[in-house]
Amino acid sequence: MALVCLAGLLGFDLLTSPNIRIGGLMVAVPALSATFLAPGEVLFVVLLTLLSVAVAAISNDTLGTEAFPVSFATVALISVASVVTASVRQRRERELAQSRWVATVMQDLLLRPLPRRLGPLSISSVYIAAEEEANIGGDVYAAAVTPGSVRVMVGDVQGKGLGAVEVVAYLLSAFRQAARNGTALAELPDFLDRSLRDELVDVQATSDDAPDSVSRRRALEGFVTAVIVEFREGEDVVRIANRGHPPPLLIRQDKVLPLDPMESALPLGLGDLGAGEHHVDTYELAVGDRLLLYTDGVIEARDATGRFYPLADRVARWTDRDSDEVLQAIQSDMLRHVGARPTDDVAMVAVQRMV
Template sequence: MRSLFRSDRQPGAGGPSRVLFRLAQYVPFVIILLGLGVELSAAHWVYTGPLLTAMPALASLTMGPKGTLSAAAGALAVSVTTATLHDAWDGQQIYSNLLGLLVVSVASVTTSNAVRTQRQRELNQLRRIATTAQEVLLRPVPARLGPLQAASMYLAAEAGAQIGGDLYEAVQTRYGIRVIMGDVRGKGLPAVRSAAVVLGAFREAAHYEDELLGVIDHCAAALRRESTMPGTGTDTDTDNDTNWEDVAESFVTVLVAEVPDAPQVLLVNRGHPPPMLLRQGKAQALVPTTTLPPLGLEDFITGPPAKAESYPFAPGDRLLLHTDGVIEARNPANDFFDLAETMEAVRPSPPSEFLEQLHQELIHHTNGRLVDDVAMLILDRLDDEAAGPSSDAASAP
């Protein structure tokens, strides 16, 4: 999902707006060249001085101090050139124009610098807020969880992104290690709000619900309550204000896993990409036998109640949970990223190093241009001797 906060986003970035913004930056210099053309033509009797004087102020609207000074220098060059060619240095008018140009230039540069400083201060504040929100929403998973070693990684599609619709968490409970990986279909604040709601519900229910299905049902109920609250943009009780397109797209794909003491892993998949199991150098996707819709689309569930599916997860196995930003990443030739092949090719290493190698391979595949945010969480099953007593005691409400 696209992230909420982009620290490298420029004014007018994106599509036609960006083109218009770029064109606006050239306007002062085009006018200066037109003024020069008038002064060098037979129509040099047209008075262009006031027009040139205003160019630094016009440039300051779309450019910083350097661009404003460049426009001032251009206007000054035209004024001096025409005064010299037309022998106008003996008149008061040229000196008035030059003085006006100086005053306007100084004022424009000062104002432009002050505005830029203020914007940078606001941007730094937004960065601090976004970083704090990310630490609460997507905190790194513990390196050790009972019989598991773990690591997580979040990659933004654009530099400086902080918060998005991807979510993950891993907690140690009396039922075993419970993990969630999800992806909100949406954008902006609604996506962040949905991610926070699902994560909050999981962090609570993981400790109290006996069954894994109960955990995911708790998350679904929390999301449903949030989506029907007034002011969220998806209140189904106010038909006039409801954007049904947003309602159709505001769902969350999630994968919930439980690793008990036995050498197995239980999975409930609600429309999410299946996890990858790496065993003895071979990677395979744990594809669910029953297809279930994402959270928020419970009306599409038919047939008997679903059950958590069990898969072998023995010591030495490695489980990778991820969002679709990994498997849908494309190279310039439009080929998808082959996650299974890459996992098999990456050299054996601890979880955090393994994720970093996957990160580098993903960046290499896309030439450094991710089009979607990426979240990955890795779980290594340790043998009994390596596992030993965990420093993280299981929570027992």
Template sequence: MLIPVGIIVAVCTIDVLAPPDIHLGPLLVAAPAITAAFAGPRLTAAIGVLAVAAQVFIGIARHVLFTENLEAQIAALVMVSALVVLFTVVRERNERRLTRSRSVAGVAQQVLLRPLPARSGFLEIASLYLAAEEEAEMGGDLFAAARTTSSTRLIIGDVRGKGLPAYSHAALILGAFRAAAHREATLPRLAIHLDGAVRWDSSQWHHAPGAEGVADTAADPAPDAAPDPAATEAAPGPDIDTDETFATVILLDIPDHRPVVDTITCGHPPPLLLADGRVRTLAAERPALPIGLGALPGAPDYEVESFPFEPGELLLLYTDGVSEARDDRGTFYPLVERAGAWSDFGPQQVLRQLRTDLLAHTNGRLGDDAAAVAVRRLPGRPSDDEGSGARWRRSPDGQPPQL
């Protein structure tokens, strides 16, 4: 506020003391124009009125108030001030509309990427999401959790592409996981379900009656029938386009009563196991293709690989936005080297340290979305009543517990 008020005071003082042939009054228009950059209509109008009053004062002090020149200056100042006030009214209305849109978008993103439960059985869980796109809370990375009768299942993944298409495909995978994770008997069946859902979503319109390039419409399911993932896997798949949708994911099943973690890796970076100041990479020996590419010729089966996961140990899951983050010199973020010092931390502390360290490495500029999930197995064994954890609830109809 000192800037526009100072302009008015300076113009008045100099114009009154200057020689008769020097007129600085037209500069008063700068005061309401500058005010509009940071203030609302009322304050801008007040500065405009003050500028007009200053122009009148100059006219009285210099005995030229009723001259045509000064009257034209006053009229021009009133007109410009009114236009500036009108501009601030329109701008404030647009800002309110934008704020409402951001609020709705934020709620939608939070509903889509729900926070993970803090506890599930004897597991302590925390999650982190850093969107590369400014103002966004979610991008193409994803994670979710689901509860079965005797274990906790997790997914973390990264959808190909960016922007709205990536959001849409991430929503598809999250929805398919939440719908099936608690009822599919095995991890391979769950992986088949996710792959079938992604491939069906990508190809359903190309298989509509009358679509060009349909090789075998008889093999398509009925229009009103939902695709069966098992049938989708067995049936001859459509030709795979290099532009097809796919996502790298890793599926985990952590039993309540066995100190292991079962995993299926579909082209995703391997988890890290943190214990006793050391880091172990749980690299898959038999990785599968990314979800959505299961129909490629010679695609490997989804095979479960098990790793020890003892009480007190911590699993760190992450996307390539973490491991491939670069600094100004192009150096990748040294996740494995840094993570060893965090083995004694809890999940929340690990992710807070990861966030601080990652943003410091990249100077706050991420080139890709980054997501991470930390899971610690707590000491002890859950009882039948505690197995579902404080944040999980058993359905009254006897179905497996779920979120």
């Protein structure tokens, strides 16, 4: 494309009257080529451009004028700058590619794909990062097997960026450790809360020169809303521990019911601000029933008029579909509702009891 433009400009200059001089436009060719060609290719275009400028000057009888060295030097300087620009662009493209690769590896390490089948449960999931170039954000999901039960967690970390991803790593590590230790569901939120606060305090203490009390206060500003559901073998119920998270939706035949917690609780990371044991809610869960766990990025998605996405109402339209189709329908419908990429991360997990 660059060579075609250069040839066209040179041909027009040679075929028209000497009074019409467009040789100066040739300087645009190296500048434009720097946006899409490699440095070596831009250098080749530069050499041809300088040659074309000289040929045009000969054709127009301007080669021996006092203005030609100035114009030629201008073209040469801009051409050199174009080569440098192409080099910088290529280096940044490589850095971006490396960052994407790191993000992909991080996603594989942190957000491990949930198994399609875990014990008596069928599991489907969807994750949408708010930032277009990111593979992972501040939302998190995980599943774990404990003696006699299966647990699924969905959480939402306060904030965005690498700091949120770091908190995600802490939370997932503590969740899996609790499963290995056999921590009871009633004790799990407090275990996660303590583990998360300890990690945040340690990180802040090593990165802040302020006194320990200040470091601790700053660290505790981070928190995570989370909901954990547990299914025990041989029981027809699901137990739910909710720490400030949107309530799961129970999909039973053609009905959609929000499972609001009986008692409110603080998000993880703020546990020392409130005392008392955490309440675990119990709900009937028959064979074929489904639970939809999600983050607030779904229900807080707004359209152009500011209306929130009506998740429960929309899900009621798709109760006859399987879990994968329901999640895909929600994703497509939510994106149409917003009219663009969501401004917050979105995570959804559908869990269905099969036996």
